[in-house]
Amino acid sequence: MCSLRSGAPLIVFFSPTDTDAVSSSVLAGVQDGCAPPCLSDNAPGDPTAKPPQDRERRSRRRGLVIEYESDSIDPKTSRWEPQSWERQLENIREMRKNKDAPVDQMGADKCFDRDATPKVMRYQVLMSLLLSSQTKDQVTSAAMEKLRGHGLSPENILHTDDKTLGELIYPVGFWKVVKPVVSTTRYTQPCKVFYQSKDPDAASLKMFLQSKVKYIKQTTELIVRQYGGDIPDSVAELVKLPGIGPKMAHLIMDIAWNKVSGIGVDTHVHRIANRLKWVKKETKAPEETRVALESWLPRELWSEINWLLVGFGQQVCLPVSPCCSDCLNQGVCPSARRGRSKAKAQNKAQ
Template structure:
């Protein structure tokens, strides 16, 4: 073969290889720029392997997303501070029965100042605890209830309060109303409607129960039978304030009530309590004369 033709073929081969390398280099630059736009960095010393006359391939293994294990935090239930707060919620509810809110609040302030914890309450004498909670309603009975319930919490619940209505109702001095309210305020769980004397009275007056109910527990069951679950947690605090200011047990202020046009009990006056008349003492005329003398 003539020398000139061999040289021309060699030059063509060299030119073709140069063009391939040039195309590969350009493609690498394009890929790198695309990755940088996506926020990824490629180290200068790293190289991307390309096969000659084949489509380039990029190793994306280092960009693979690895899901991190879920971390579960359980400090709330085990926190001693949370346990003390739950215990104080329970004690406040026990004191509130048959007691005005301001009296309950004052008693709780005195207890907190003394140190309202399970160990502190158990170390108090009945006399000291009674002076701290006086004058809440039935304070002598509540002293016994608080002491017994506190001892049960220490022995059976490791210083915490039960986390169910059934267990709460087994504590001395705790009924269904307290249990449902305690579940809401202490455990942030709605388990039922807290029906006290105000909710019981108003529900019967405005016809929220199909038939008149005799006890708060009967009222609770009647309300839960038709009231939507998402409203259960609102009933107590709405009706209690209403019952303390407007829909009073005796002499309700129907003229001030915004529901007087739809309330079936409007204008019906509750019987007022009658107190026995004091018998006047007979005065001896002789005693009068003696005093004048």
Template sequence: MLHVRCSTRVCHVVPCVTMTSPYFMHSRSVITRSGAQNAASSLRSKLTDRRSNVDPVCSVAVKVKVEEEEEEARIVAQRPSSAPLSTGGCQPKTGTLPLCAHSRRKRQVKVEYEKDEGVTPVKTEHWEPPDWKKQLGYIREMRSGRDAPVDNMGAKKCYDPEAAAHVRRFQVLVSLMLSSQTKDQVTAAAMQKLRAHGCTVEHILTTDDEALGKLIYPVGFWRTKVRYLKLTSAMLQNEFAGDIPDSVEGLVRLPGVGPKMAHLAMDIAWDQVSGIGVDTHVHRISNRLGWLKEPSKNPEETRKALEEWLPRELWSESNWLLVGFGQQVCLPVSPLCSVCLNQYSCPSAHKISPTKRPEAGSPRSPKPKTEPEQESTVKRERTKKEPLPTPVPPTAQRRRLKK
């Protein structure tokens, strides 16, 4: 369609495009490329007028529709014509389709992460000693007699089996507290005297410190343990109704109770395996057999290192196995490596163990060798302490010679 505008001087033909959108059918206005912006602004003003007449109750739904209409009008006004303009007509291309509602929906974006080909995943390998199963089997064979002191006088044998359940658990805890820095024979004798006196929370609190000290003497650090027994008994009576706690966290809160005692008390008193009870024997043997990645300095470090690789079903058995083995074969000083079945696989076998320094004054105590400088200082000290002889005058010496 062609519209001809004539004036007195210039006549020109302006090609136009007829819009097929329903928003422009009623006006049939002519929109040129130069006047597209004016048409868009007039359409926007009409839409705003229509928005002002909408009921405020349904303004939310109308607002969404109006925004979609504005967006469609803006796209139509700014989009260039897909078909070339010709003088024969201005009809749009028949292959073009109007904008649909579903084409304006937001598409879901699928996020994919690129895999780093150069970075290899870190693999955590489970470390364990090379010959630990064979070594543990040999220790079981050497401990098959069950004749070590821990088998007959340990914490499992020190409580009264006929007492009430809470009393038995308290006696297990007391025997573990007394066993620190003490041999099992001494601990068992002290527990016999305590049980005859009455080893309950009430009897411990009513017994004075002097009498309690005589009952547990000669256990190691018996004065300190008397104080711990009194404080622990008072805490059990006030907070736990006379029974011992059923968790490691509660047991280590008691005065004089450490991690080793707590794990053993959970195993013996409550029949719950919470950890490995590591004492001086387990600590020493684990380092000698090479059951640790690095040598440990204290029993607590040894416990954490053993629990990383030793199967949980062996935690309860490992304590009494290694304790009895340390009491009979793998001694602290001069271990019996010649009779040990692990002498060919143990990295510490047939090595000189650190000798125990004899007590001062004993026949085996070596006498210290004095150096020349030390001997001179000793002589000087002796001359200072001893009185010097009085000088004799020469006349008296002559008289003695004449006589």
């Protein structure tokens, strides 16, 4: 059997005299993709075949193209990978091993009722991710707790009026932490982050009721009417639901269906991937980052990477004033190096 790599044609060159000298026994069995079935102009045993000395001599060599079954991989093109990504990943794992970030206690995989039926559990996972858009885990978790106390099933939500539903999830999108949040891990000194916030006014509340509540009701109606009370089991169907985008769909597939369909890229994953240069060129949107990451990151890491980077972004690699001096990746992070170089340049200028 041949062990040639698939992906691109193999070019085999023979001169006219070479092909005449190759015996049919050498070429036997080549029809499986290792070589063409016959290199001569005439089939063996053909009485009309001309002797080698009477054939037209050609000065150039002949190229024989052998096609493989798969053309998906080009061996001439090596897959791009960011520098030091494996070391950076191991450092992040080390910093995340305590599992003490908000996502570890209040993420979407912690917000559903484990005693509910499988259908209801999957529905609750979808609802928690639907509510989590642009909302902190603490706020989403509080809203989910109130919803579960009310009865978070498709049938019960459809029988709940909009006003009651709005009151149950009222904090989502409005209440934010107004006191300093201290991020402390074994590897970092306390890092304070302040969030500015104000109570919602009547106009904001009205807009809120017209968005989140509407999405919840419309999505629930579709789940009951089109999917028999269960959530869709594919990304293509999930993104058809109101308020569900690719990021949420991939996370739903992972948490609710235990199927890895892609990387869930939120603002933390998007920010950190660009800071670490895990994208070949800077990306502007999370979906663009997802495509870039999936082009090189091994598939077996797709599920873990969201959880790792979200918690890392909540505690260390903060949006503003990241704790670079306490990060294990300080020496291998391109963004941190730029910061130190800039500081040195400023010191020299002074």
